[in-house]
Amino acid sequence: MSTSNDTSSSSNNNSNHFSLLIIYSKVTFDGSNFNDWIRNIIMALRFKDKEYVLEKELNEIDETKSTPEEIFKYRRHCNDATKVACIMEATMTPELQRFYEDYWPYEMCKDLMEKYHQRAHQERYEIVKSLMTSKMKDGEFVTTYLQRMQRYVDRLLKINVNFDEELAIDIVFHSLPSSYDQFVMTYHLTKEETTLIQLQSLLRIAESGMKRKIIASTPIAAAPILAAESFPQNTSTQ
Structure with missing residues (x-):
C-alpha cells in the first residue's frame, strides 16, 4: 500500500521530469543553431548528472570476462546513453532525427561538432570580417x-x-x-x-x-550675357 510520502516523492519526480522536458524543448536543432541547442542539452544533462555520456564513448564489453563493477558501469552507461540519445533526437527536426537515429550521444555530438560548430565558426569569421571592413x-x-x-x-x-x-x-x-x-x-x-x-x-x-x-552653399551661376560684339558682324557688300 502506498503512503503519503511515496505519493509526494512520485509527485516531485514527475514535476522534475516535466521541468526538464520544458528545458529540453526550448530549442529545436535545425542545423543553424547548434551552439544554442547543445548548450541547452548540456545544461539539462548536467542537472541529472548525465553529461558524461556526451564526453565518454560507450565501448561494448564482454560480460563473461568482466567484473561485476565493470558490468554495472557499462549497463548504467548504456541506459543513460539510450535516454540521452532519445532526448537529443527528440529536439531535432525530422530530417536530422532520421540521420542520427542510430547514433550514440558521444558519436552524435562529435559528428555535430565537426559539421555544424566548425561551419558556424567559419561563417562567423566571414561575417565579422565583412562587417569590420x-x-x-x-x-x-x-x-x-x-x-x-x-x-x-x-x-x-x-x-x-x-x-x-x-x-x-x-x-x-x-x-x-x-x-x-x-x-x-x-x-x-x-x-x-x-x-x-x-x-x-x-x-x-x-x-x-x-x-x-x-x-x-552652392553659388547661383550668373547667366552669360551674350554681347552683340561677340558675334561676327555681317559685312556683306552691295
Missing part, C-alpha cells in the same frame, strides 16, 4: 548602407552570436565618411541609447540636412 561608398544613400550593415548583424544573431548593439553602432560610425563626424560627436554627447533601426532614422535626418546645406 565595410565602408560607406561615395554617393551611397545612408539608408541603403545601414540596411547592409543590419543584415550582417542579423546573420550573426542567426548563428547564435550575441553581438552587442552598441558595438555594432560603433562599427557603423567608424565606417561612415568624414562628413558625418559632427553627427557622431553630437550622438556621443547626448548619451542616449539607440538601436540600429532608430539610428537609421537619425542618420537619414542628418543626410537630408547635409544635402540642404550643400544646395544652400
Whole structure:
C-alpha cells in the first residue's frame, strides 16, 4: 500500500521530469543553431548528472570476462546513453532525427561538432570580417548602407552570436565618411541609447540636412550675357 510520502516523492519526480522536458524543448536543432541547442542539452544533462555520456564513448564489453563493477558501469552507461540519445533526437527536426537515429550521444555530438560548430565558426569569421571592413561608398544613400550593415548583424544573431548593439553602432560610425563626424560627436554627447533601426532614422535626418546645406552653399551661376560684339558682324557688300 502506498503512503503519503511515496505519493509526494512520485509527485516531485514527475514535476522534475516535466521541468526538464520544458528545458529540453526550448530549442529545436535545425542545423543553424547548434551552439544554442547543445548548450541547452548540456545544461539539462548536467542537472541529472548525465553529461558524461556526451564526453565518454560507450565501448561494448564482454560480460563473461568482466567484473561485476565493470558490468554495472557499462549497463548504467548504456541506459543513460539510450535516454540521452532519445532526448537529443527528440529536439531535432525530422530530417536530422532520421540521420542520427542510430547514433550514440558521444558519436552524435562529435559528428555535430565537426559539421555544424566548425561551419558556424567559419561563417562567423566571414561575417565579422565583412562587417569590420565595410565602408560607406561615395554617393551611397545612408539608408541603403545601414540596411547592409543590419543584415550582417542579423546573420550573426542567426548563428547564435550575441553581438552587442552598441558595438555594432560603433562599427557603423567608424565606417561612415568624414562628413558625418559632427553627427557622431553630437550622438556621443547626448548619451542616449539607440538601436540600429532608430539610428537609421537619425542618420537619414542628418543626410537630408547635409544635402540642404550643400544646395544652400552652392553659388547661383550668373547667366552669360551674350554681347552683340561677340558675334561676327555681317559685312556683306552691295
